[in-house]
Amino acid sequence: MTPDVRPFVAGNWKMNGLSASLVELEAMRRAVDAGEAGPAELAVCPPATLLAQAAWKLKGGKLALGAQDCHTEASGAFTGDISAPMLKDAGASYVIVGHSERRTLHHETDALVRAKAEAALKAGLTAIVCVGETRDEREAGDAIVVVTRQLLGSMPPGGAPETVVVAYEPVWAIGTGLTPTPADVAEMHKAIRGLLGEIYAASGTKIRILYGGSVKPANARELLGLDNVDGALVGGASLKAVDFLAIAAAYA
Numbered sequence: 570m571t572p573d574v575r576p577f578v579a580g581n582w583k584m585n586g587l588s589a590s591l592v593e594l595e596a597m598r599r600a601v602d603a604g605e606a607g608p609a610e611l612a613v614c615p616p617a618t619l620l621a622q623a624a625w626k627l628k629g630g631k632l633a634l635g636a637q638d639c640h641t642e643a644s645g646a647f648t649g650d651i652s653a654p655m656l657k658d659a660g661a662s663y664v665i666v667g668h669s670e671r672r673t674l675h676h677e678t679d680a681l682v683r684a685k686a687e688a689a690l691k692a693g694l695t696a697i698v699c700v701g702e703t704r705d706e707r708e709a710g711d712a713i714v715v716v717t718r719q720l721l722g723s724m725p726p727g728g729a730p731e732t733v734v735v736a737y738e739p740v741w742a743i744g745t746g747l748t749p750t751p752a753d754v755a756e757m758h759k760a761i762r763g764l765l766g767e768i769y770a771a772s773g774t775k776i777r778i779l780y781g782g783s784v785k786p787a788n789a790r791e792l793l794g795l796d797n798v799d800g801a802l803v804g805g806a807s808l809k810a811v812d813f814l815a816i817a818a819a820y821a
């Protein structure tokens with residue numbers, strides 16, 4: 570945790586969810602609006618196909634909505650892509666950029682991730698910028714070097730606590746049930762905090778740094794209580810309201 574920073578727990582549904590899954594979102598909304606989800610801000614990033622329906626169901630409530638990716642351009646001949654202004658128009662207030670699945674499967678570079686983050690900010694969205702090392706990079710002792718390079722290359726100019734969030738997600742921990750040791754997470758988040766100070770000066774001290782990678786109700790309290798860990802980006806465990814809310818309860 571970082572003093573005077575409201576924690577943030579975001580769910581990434583990835584390519585999961587049909588209209589029927591919105592019952593989970595409604596259960597989350599009920600808990601958040603009833604004040605039963607603890608002090609953290611909560612957001613869910615469903616697939617783009619569900620955004621408009623989800624926005625309708627969340628209207629007037631306190632559970633925020635996010636998307637999982639955006640294009641760098643606002644509009645144009647980019648078949649199949651979705652722009653940041655379109656996401657905003659559909660009701661999103663956050664967008665994940667640079668998730669490791671996009672960096673790996675869609676060959677996204679730091680420069681592209683930065684351009685997407687810039688597009689997000691321009692559209693009035695908050696960008697959740699993901700960084701993280703592979704297993705080989707960690708075993709070679711290069712985790713901090715890799716994340717430093719990603720961060721310096723991916724963060725948008727002019728970012729501030731209201732407009733950017735960093736998610737540190739070791740690639741080898743995503744969807745595997747494996748997590749780094751609390752000491753390793755704390756070491757990386759401290760390094761990221763220092764870099765954010767270098768990039769953004771004073772406002773870098775309050776930018777939220779999330780941990781992501783196999784966060785579950787059982788390990789949330791330990792991971793989310795660490796210095797400079799200001800919340801979580803949650804994949805699999807965000808699909809069910811009961812699990813997602815149990816993770817957020819780490820702050821209760």
Ligand code: PEP
Binds near residue numbers: 581743
């Ligand atoms: C993710 O995809 O961002 C993620 C952290 O997934 P999981 O929680 O399933 O490891």
